[in-house]
Amino acid sequence: MAGPTTAERGARQKPESGSLRPPRAARLFRLRMLIILFLVVMATGGSVWLLYGSSWLRLTRVSVSGTRVMTDAQVREAAGVRLGTPLISLDTDEIEARLRRELPRIDSVEVVRSWPHGIGLNVTERTPVLILASGGKFIEVDKGGVRYATIPQRPKSVPALELTVTRSASLSRFGTTRLVREAARVTRDLPADVARDLRTVKVRSYDAVSLELSGGRTVVWGSSERGRAKAATLAALMKTAPRARHFDVSVPTAPASSGS
CATH class of the missing domain: 3.10.20.310 (membrane protein fhac)
Structure with a gap:
């Protein structure tokens, strides 16, 4: 039987497509990858040491x-x-x-x-918007109704908060904390010129909040609900009745004023 032709022998010896790299090229490739891996490890380790181990980036x-x-x-x-x-x-x-x-x-x-x-x-x-007397000292209350600090003297520039709440259904339902928060909410809704004249916020129940202003003026506010409407009504009422001493905006759609 005739042996393989020269063309067939050449075809057997020809490398197939996708064969492995030549040995020298493979070694260079592996060496390059090892160098890159080494540099990555060194950079990572150096960064960790710099951030955690060195004295350069420590709190002073x-x-x-x-x-x-x-x-x-x-x-x-x-x-x-x-x-x-x-x-x-x-x-x-x-x-x-x-x-x-x-x-x-x-x-x-x-x-x-x-x-x-x-x-x-x-x-x-926190900035106090009200001062609550307690046991000969004074508790500062912020705009959110948070009682956050006790001080020995009352600052004259901050209005007083008087809680005259007796044991009632209102106290059982809302609690002192809620009533203090509602009083603070009232101060946030007051017109700026009224807020400057505010001396005392009195709370007898959730819907019985009243204000004492400078000059002996008083305001029946009611609850803290509809505060913006009450504030706008009070501002208008004070302009139309500048000599009045008593104002009632507990129902802002039906306000009243009296006294002179």
Whole structure:
């Protein structure tokens, strides 16, 4: 039998399409991949060391802004951050929660990293809109009705809150906390010129809120509901009856004024 022809032998020896790389090219490829992998590992390890292990990016400075009544030292102490801590490892959400928990006077706070060595504690303090007397001291109440601080003396610029609520269905249903919040809501709805003259907010029940203004003037407000309508009605009523001393806007569609 005749053997394979020259063409057939050539076809057997010809590499098939998609065959493996030549040995030298394969070695160069593997070497290149190992070098790239080594550089990636080194870069990752260097970054981790820089952020967590080195002394370059550690906390050395804590700055505070926004304080009015509190001191910067109080805020730093309540934040509870240790100098020398890697900046990247600080839990800013936890620091913010701790500050609000430790210092009720804080309304809001933002903790910001200041690379490479600091953090900023940007606080906003609550502002009192009412003062509630209690046991010879005074409790500050903010616009949300939050009773957040007790002080020894009453600031003259802040209106007083008088709760004359007896044990009743209203007190059982709403509770003191709700009634304080409703009183604060009334102060938010007052016209600016009336708010400047406000001296006392009296609360007897949920729907029996009255105001004492400068000059011996009084306002029957009712509940805190429909506050904007009551505010607009009161402003108009005071313009049409400037000498009146008593105003009733508990039903804003049927206001009344009296006295001179």
